[in-house]
Amino acid sequence: ELHRIPRPPYRLPLLGDVVGASRSTPMQDSLRYARRLGPIFRRRAFGNEFVFVWGAGLAADLADEERFAKHVGLGVANLRPVAGDGLFTAYNHEPNWQLAHDVLAPGFSREAMAGYHVMMLDVAARLTDHWDRAGAAGRTVDVPGDMTKLTLETIARTGFGHDFGSFERSRPHPFVTAMVGTLTYAQRLNTVPAPLAPWLLRGASRRNTADIDHLNRTVDDLVRARRAAGGRGGTGDLLDRMLETAHPETGERLSPENVRRQVITFLVAGHETTSGALSFALHYLAQHPGIAARARAEVDRVWGDTEAPGYEQVAKLRYVRRVLDESLRLWPTAPAFAREARTDTVLGGAYPMRRGAWALVLAGMLHRDPQVWGPDAEEFDPDRFDAKAVRSRAPHTFKPFGTGARACIGRQFALHEATLVLGLLLRRYELRPEPEYRLRVTERLTLMPEGLRLRLERRAGSG
Numbered sequence: 116e117l118h119r120i121p122r123p124p125y126r127l128p129l130l131g132d133v134v135g136a137s138r139s140t141p142m143q144d145s146l147r148y149a150r151r152l153g154p155i156f157r158r159r160a161f162g163n164e165f166v167f168v169w170g171a172g173l174a175a176d177l178a179d180e181e182r183f184a185k186h187v188g189l190g191v192a193n194l195r196p197v198a199g200d201g202l203f204t205a206y207n208h209e210p211n212w213q214l215a216h217d218v219l220a221p222g223f224s225r226e227a228m229a230g231y232h233v234m235m236l237d238v239a240a241r242l243t244d245h246w247d248r249a250g251a252a253g254r255t256v257d258v259p260g261d262m263t264k265l266t267l268e269t270i271a272r273t274g275f276g277h278d279f280g281s282f283e284r285s286r287p288h289p290f291v292t293a294m295v296g297t298l299t300y301a302q303r304l305n306t307v308p309a310p311l312a313p314w315l316l317r318g319a320s321r322r323n324t325a326d327i328d329h330l331n332r333t334v335d336d337l338v339r340a341r342r343a344a345g346g347r348g349g350t351g352d353l354l355d356r357m358l359e360t361a362h363p364e365t366g367e368r369l370s371p372e373n374v375r376r377q378v379i380t381f382l383v384a385g386h387e388t389t390s391g392a393l394s395f396a397l398h399y400l401a402q403h404p405g406i407a408a409r410a411r412a413e414v415d416r417v418w419g420d421t422e423a424p425g426y427e428q429v430a431k432l433r434y435v436r437r438v439l440d441e442s443l444r445l446w447p448t449a450p451a452f453a454r455e456a457r458t459d460t461v462l463g464g465a466y467p468m469r470r471g472a473w474a475l476v477l478a479g480m481l482h483r484d485p486q487v488w489g490p491d492a493e494e495f496d497p498d499r500f501d502a503k504a505v506r507s508r509a510p511h512t513f514k515p516f517g518t519g520a521r522a523c524i525g526r527q528f529a530l531h532e533a534t535l536v537l538g539l540l541l542r543r544y545e546l547r548p549e550p551e552y553r554l555r556v557t558e559r560l561t562l563m564p565e566g567l568r569l570r571l572e573r574r575a576g577s578g
């Protein structure tokens with residue numbers, strides 16, 4: 116039934132629809148195809164046919180958990196050698212998914228989050244120390260680089276009681292370099308014919324093996340140190356839960372191999388996308404001084420002179436949160452997720468799908484569907500997320516965190532951290548763009564603004 120789905124007009128034998136496509140920006144290419152081909156389309160690459168969906172009606176249908184579920188494919192499947200049956204990469208039928216989900220979900224409860232808040236403030240203070248020095252010396256700051264330091268330290272500290280010392284280094288921590296290597300490799304694997312990958316990517320594959328070894332060693336050291344310290348005596352960070360907590364009903368525990376997979380999963384999933392989200396938000400704030408002023412006025416009003424805003428004071432930054440949502444709308448930093456049919460079914464009443472058939476939801480394009488977001492969908496406008504606008508929009512039209520049972524477990528964590536940090540930065544600095552900067556987006560499964568630097572001016576009376 117695929118013939119009903121539009122595809123690009125030029126198709127090369129063997130290679131497929133690769134004309135005009137680039138290996139390093141598969142997502143932005145798909146957005147271009149989407150604009151040309153409509154709400155559902157297909158692309159063939161190296162013998163495989165992929166179906167892409169972004170029309171709001173079809174995407175909402177794919178969110179129906181009765182008929183569809185997460186599909187572990189493409190980039191996610193390529194991460195199995197690193198993350199195995201960890202939460203993000205587990206197949207739906209693997210028993211370790213439910214076990215780890217039940218054991219770790221309390222680590223994201225309100226109480227747990229309130230406990231992380233103080234550590235988040237602490238890490239944010241290291242960022243502002245670093246930025247104060249740059250600002251005072253008239254230097255611009257490397258936004259994605261510094262947001263990555265911040266979010267890595269935050270997940271390491273709150274989840275694992277660990278300190279990577281990112282702010283004391285001039286170069287990225289080797290863990291980050293290894294992680295970027297494996298993410299890039301997982302993306303590249305999608306761009307060559309599978310049988311030829313061992314030859315075409317020989318050098319890259321060797322480096323990838325070394326990167327995975329490095330990730331494993333880092334994690335094994337971290338776990339060994341915790342075991343040697345005899346646990347945290349039940350203070351209950353994520354690592355404690357992984358090592359000590361039995362399933363509330365079955366009494367089962369995570370195996371040592373699975374713990375290793377989960378630690379890698381959380382260290383990676385817990386910082387890379389949040390770093391991108393913060394970076395895009397800072398870009399838009401610097402580009403839109405009026406919006407930044409409004410957000411800053413909210414921070415001043417809600418937080419006043421409190422040196423260290425409390426947990427409850429973060430969710431009160433409604434407008435700052437809208438800035439973040441609007442950034443995630445235009446650039447969802449996990450730009451796509453895959454859904455598979457649980458039984459034979461018909462997508463959107465028009466496209467028959469066999470059990471196991473799957474499609475990729477292009478969140479970045481769903482978030483720009485003019486039928487939902489209007490003719491100005493490409494414009495940055497946080498008011499799209501005021502309460503009234505949200506209420507009047509159809510469900511399943513904003514999906515930066517995926518959907519259903521396999522949606523992001525760290526959503527509240529990411530939103531709390533990012534809102535807190537944006538509030539602190541707005542209160543402390545005026546953000547000035549480099550005049551010639553135009554947004555460019557790098558892809559390594561996730562999205563990140565490339566080469567984004569800002570100039571900072573300390574605000575009067577900001578501590």
Ligand code: HEM
Binds near residue numbers: 381388389521523
């Ligand atoms: C799953 C996005 C932050 C941990 C997901 C999925 C998306 C996503 C789209 C579903 C993927 C799929 O369907 O294949 C994001 C974004 C974030 C963010 C945009 C930041 C802005 C975090 C944080 C953590 C985290 C902070 C941990 C502290 C996970 C895990 C899963 C997941 C473990 C797998 C859940 C499961 O399948 O049970 N995330 N995430 N994420 N995320 Fe996040």
